[in-house]
Amino acid sequence: MKALRITEKSGKAVFCQIDTPSPTATQIQVEIKACGLNFADLLIQNGTYQDIPAAPFTMGMEIAGVVSATGESVQGLKCGDRVAVYAGQGGFAEHGVFEADRAVRLPDSMSFEQAAAFQIAYGTSHMALSHRARLLPGETLLVTGAAGGVGLTAVEIGKLMGATVIAQARGADKLAVAERAGADHLVEAGEDLRERVLALGGADVVYDAVGGDAFRAAFRACRPEGRLISIGFASGDVPQIPANHLMVKNLTAIGFYIGGYQNFRPEVVHDSFATLFDWFEQGKLHPHISHTLPLDRVFEGFDLLRERRSTGKVVITMDN
Template sequence: MRAYCIPSDGASAQLCDLKIPEPGEGQVRVAIKACGLNFADLLMQTGAYQDTPPAPFTLGMEIAGIVDTVGPGVSTLSPGDRIAVYSGQGGLAEYGVFDADRAIVLPDDSGFEDAAAIQIAYATSHMALDHRARLQPGETLLVTGAAGGVGLTAVEIGKLMGATVIAQARGENKLAVARAAGADHLIDASEDLRERVKSLGGADVVYDVIGGDVFKAAFRATNPEGRLLPIGFAGGDIPQIPANHLLVKNLTVIGVYIGGYLKFRPEAVRNSFDTLFKWHSEGRIKPHISHVLPLEDVAHAMQLLKERKSTGKIVITP
């Protein structure tokens, strides 16, 4: 089979020819129909991601496909079942072997591309805004990088939760995407973020995927008792948070990493997925997928992600 893999320590990511894997105890083999790309895939290629597997490994963190074979001890799934799996690795391939207890049986009306695009980005935003920040109806939510794969889901979920959403992104096209997802106010990345947010009454919750100076500006525009969610650092600079300012304004900075929840509280992630797929079936959320590309174009897809030339999600269809 073809797979986009890191063949050895220090090697570049590349298309590889691998033997089709066999499922072990408690595992299923999946014919992969779609795999969502994430910024973490870029980091894994250089070993900079906190959960980078040891080489050799295949990239691709979230998949949807059809169960091909079940391993010993699996009674909950059968060949032919349509499933989604937050796998963490192994998704950019024609086949993959995954733990059965991570699989979610897809509703009949969920397409593979949407199912692959929903898991990490939407669950990150749902866990962050609902489980961690406790966003309330009527509060103001600021989302930076609001047209990206994760930021756009925060706009959509924030509106579903009854918040007023301020979306920051670069350029008219990306701002239009954020507006279509429900943003109430738009701020171009070239504008003074702090002053614009303050002119709109400040932010009660900040969902930041950029870091650096963007986080610093958002921090200074946060209302007393506000909550800040540093989701990622796409700008490359991890901000240092002045603890004395936290005290003065009674602010809370909240860490969110759903991969961590899989290790110490997996039921929280599964509950989030159940909610998200229910919302999708009801038409309340709809993943924005800007590019659907074949496996041989993964390197190009990664470059689109790196250069921020995509909006929403990029999905690969092996």
């Protein structure tokens, strides 16, 4: 079968023909229908991601498809079931094998494309805002990079949790996307973020996937007892936090990486996904996919992320 592989450490992604994998006792084999793109896919290719599998491996972190075989110890799933899996690898291929306990059965109303765009972005935002930052109704949430894959879901979930949401993004089109997701106030990326946020009363919680100048401005725009969640550094600039300023304003700096929870507290991930899929079925969440491309055009998808030309998620399908 065809698969997009990293064949050596820090190597370039290339298409390969490999044998279709068979499941072990605890795994399922999935006929993959769609795979979501993530900014982490770019970092993996650069060798700068914090959790890169040992080469060789098939890229693609989150998939949706149909169970095509099950290992002898698997219970609760059968051939023909529609599932999503956040596995961290194995997604850019026609078939993949994944641990059964990582699979989530899809609601009938959710398409494969929606499912492939769902788990990492929504899971990251929900767990960061609810489990880590303890966002409360009536608080003010500032989201940087608010039209991106995780940023847009933070806007949507923050609003759903009862917050007033300030969204920062670059350009009118991206700000309009954030506004449709529920943002109450919009800040153009070229404006003085600190000044605008303070004029609105300051931020109780900052959700930052950008880093650099955006983080530094947001840091200075926090109210006393504010919480700053660091999700990533799309700008390429990892900011340094002045501890004395944390002390003076009684601020809390919070790191969040959903993959870590998969390893040391998987029950938190499981509970979050259960809540999110329930919200989807209730019509409360609306995954935004700006581009859907076939596997042959996956490098175009990488360029969309690299050049900041997408909003929400980019999804790769296995149908040409």
